[in-house]
Amino acid sequence: MNVSETLFKPIKAKRTFEEVSTEIKSLIFKSVLKPSDKLPSEIALARQFNVGRQTVREALRILELSGFITIRKGARGGPIISDTISNTISNSFLDAIQMKSINIGELTLARLEIEKVVLNHAINNADSSDIKDLQENVLKAKRKTENRFQAFSENIEFHKLLAEASKNHVFVIVIQSIMAVVADFLSRLEPNLEKSKRVVKAHEDILNAIISKRGDEAITLLEKHLLQVEVELQVSYDKLTRNDSVESGKS
Amino acid sequence: MNVSETLFKPIKAKRTFEEVSTEIKSLIFKSVLKPSDKLPSEIALARQFNVGRQTVREALRILELSGFITIRKGARGGPIISDTISNTISNSFLDAIQMKSINIGELTLARLEIEKVVLNHAINNADSSDIKDLQENVLKAKRKTENRFQAFSENIEFHKLLAEASKNHVFVIVIQSIMAVVADFLSRLEPNLEKSKRVVKAHEDILNAIISKRGDEAITLLEKHLLQVEVELQVSYDKLTRNDSVESGKS
DNA sequence: TCACATTTGTCCGTATGTATC
DNA sequence: AGATACATACGGACAAATGTG
Numbered sequence: 001m002n003v004s005e006t007l008f009k010p011i012k013a014k015r016t017f018e019e020v021s022t023e024i025k026s027l028i029f030k031s032v033l034k035p036s037d038k039l040p041s042e043i044a045l046a047r048q049f050n051v052g053r054q055t056v057r058e059a060l061r062i063l064e065l066s067g068f069i070t071i072r073k074g075a076r077g078g079p080i081i082s083d084t085i086s087n088t089i090s091n092s093f094l095d096a097i098q099m100k101s102i103n104i105g106e107l108t109l110a111r112l113e114i115e116k117v118v119l120n121h122a123i124n125n126a127d128s129s130d131i132k133d134l135q136e137n138v139l140k141a142k143r144k145t146e147n148r149f150q151a152f153s154e155n156i157e158f159h160k161l162l163a164e165a166s167k168n169h170v171f172v173i174v175i176q177s178i179m180a181v182v183a184d185f186l187s188r189l190e191p192n193l194e195k196s197k198r199v200v201k202a203h204e205d206i207l208n209a210i211i212s213k214r215g216d217e218a219i220t221l222l223e224k225h226l227l228q229v230e231v232e233l234q235v236s237y238d239k240l241t242r243n244d245s246v247e248s249g250k251s
Numbered sequence: 252m253n254v255s256e257t258l259f260k261p262i263k264a265k266r267t268f269e270e271v272s273t274e275i276k277s278l279i280f281k282s283v284l285k286p287s288d289k290l291p292s293e294i295a296l297a298r299q300f301n302v303g304r305q306t307v308r309e310a311l312r313i314l315e316l317s318g319f320i321t322i323r324k325g326a327r328g329g330p331i332i333s334d335t336i337s338n339t340i341s342n343s344f345l346d347a348i349q350m351k352s353i354n355i356g357e358l359t360l361a362r363l364e365i366e367k368v369v370l371n372h373a374i375n376n377a378d379s380s381d382i383k384d385l386q387e388n389v390l391k392a393k394r395k396t397e398n399r400f401q402a403f404s405e406n407i408e409f410h411k412l413l414a415e416a417s418k419n420h421v422f423v424i425v426i427q428s429i430m431a432v433v434a435d436f437l438s439r440l441e442p443n444l445e446k447s448k449r450v451v452k453a454h455e456d457i458l459n460a461i462i463s464k465r466g467d468e469a470i471t472l473l474e475k476h477l478l479q480v481e482v483e484l485q486v487s488y489d490k491l492t493r494n495d496s497v498e499s500g501k502s
Numbered sequence: 503t504c505a506c507a508t509t510t511g512t513c514c515g516t517a518t519g520t521a522t523c
Numbered sequence: 524a525g526a527t528a529c530a531t532a533c534g535g536a537c538a539a540a541t542g543t544g
Contacts, residue, residue: 074521110421325541
């Protein structure tokens with residue numbers, strides 16, 4: 001009868017390591033524990049929570065995978081509160097993408113549509129600080145390519161900075177997740193300086209359009225840019241998957 | 252060896268439990284292990300990998316949190332390959348949302364923009380099977396509200412079905428993640444049958460517009476629907492956060 | 503209903519590798 | 524270079540849960 005009560009009550013018996021991890025997690029949410037704070041060692045935590053070390057370890061494993069803490073080994077090491085959690089979502093995203101075996105066209109389509117929306121908001125909401133970040137990003141990427149290095153991470157970062165200029169955290173998280181997938185695709189390809197240069201140029205053009213408030217042009221440029229990337233990605237990827245007998249040797 | 256690959260993957264695959272978890276994960280990716288397959292017990296895995304049981308447990312913990320396996324206790328229990336991984340992303344999303352303390356307006360704005368895009372693709376790509384799923388969803392929700400029950404999960408599901416009709420897995424994953432956040436917000440509010448009925452009605456109208464190929468109308472209806480939900484959400488939420496000394500009592 | 507076997511959950515002791523001082 | 528502190532990892536043990544006969 002009382003369906004509504006049981007509906008939201010997980011009858012799941014909580015395991016001790018889950019209680020420990022959620023306890024620590026909630027301390028982080030409440031900002032009692034802040035980024036770069038150091039947690040007690042495993043042994044100390046085990047004593048304080050009155051549980052075994054293995055239990056603590058599994059709790060720490062969860063927090064680590066969820067991106068709340070990083071763990072350093074050695075003296076003065078131990079669990080440390082992380083400042084970012086987003087790369088964890090990206091990892092989950094990557095897993096899901098791999099499970100669904102998503103192809104480049106599908107990825108590009110979704111990316112294009114969502115980034116257009118985000119760019120639109122970025123154009124309207126970007127302040128001088130955002131513009132400065134974007135300019136520095138492009139400049140750094142430019143210098144790198146001029147020195148005959150690829151600007152891989154900078155070119156990924158550009159899109160994250162655009163998302164941040166939209167002033168909407170949800171957009172930021174979504175774009176970060178998608179860019180992780182894009183980066184994963186890109187990382188499998190062989191380096192190509194010319195392509196990297198073209199990307200930097202495209203970013204520069206988009207940024208200039210944003211600065212001079214030519215919103216429609218910025219979106220058109222973004223569209224062209226992403227479709228161009230897709231073509232290059234597709235070509236390289238086909239070449240790669242042709243000899244795709246990638247087997248990890250047994251040991 | 253292959254330095255170029257390790258350049259962007261300085262992931263320390265050093266720890267033993269990580270090697271174990273990635274090994275099992277890759278078996279899942281290669282479909283050697285399929286959903287509902289049963290993995291050996293911890294002790295058996297420890298023997299086969301020639302590692303300790305603690306190491307196996309930490310590897311299983313990772314796989315469990317990543318959504319690849321579920322674990323049952325007791326005889327004939329053990330780790331089982333899951334068929335879905337998406338709820339994991341949603342959990343990470345929820346964590347990130349909580350960290351950034353995202354508000355309802357921000358969430359609705361992003362949701363609206365992204366869902367409009369997705370709906371657009373759903374209108375163009377939905378086949379008869381998608382329409383049938385959506386119709387059944389609305390029908391089920393309707394019956395539930397007529398029997399004076401809320402159609403909570405059905406109303407969430409409606410938006411996921413819309414995303415699936417877009418025929419783009421990336422959209423599906425993104426929408427699922429966002430809806431997890433929405434569901435989280437909603438679950439904190441007190442049940443309200445009238446609101447649930449209004450939502451079902453809105454879904455029905457949107458679905459009818461899709462069926463009769465009135466794309467623009469469908470989008471307009473969606474827009475109205477989401478904004479209406481936002482208003483209700485905001486009102487209820489303000490009421491809720493007024494007496495917000497929410498403390499989880501120890502038991 | 504009642505044992506029984508299986509498997510996870512948890513704790514403890516110990517040993518080793520590693521980073522810091 | 525040596526001592527210290529910490530994570531990592533192994534093995535043994537028992538409790539709790541759960542399905543089977």
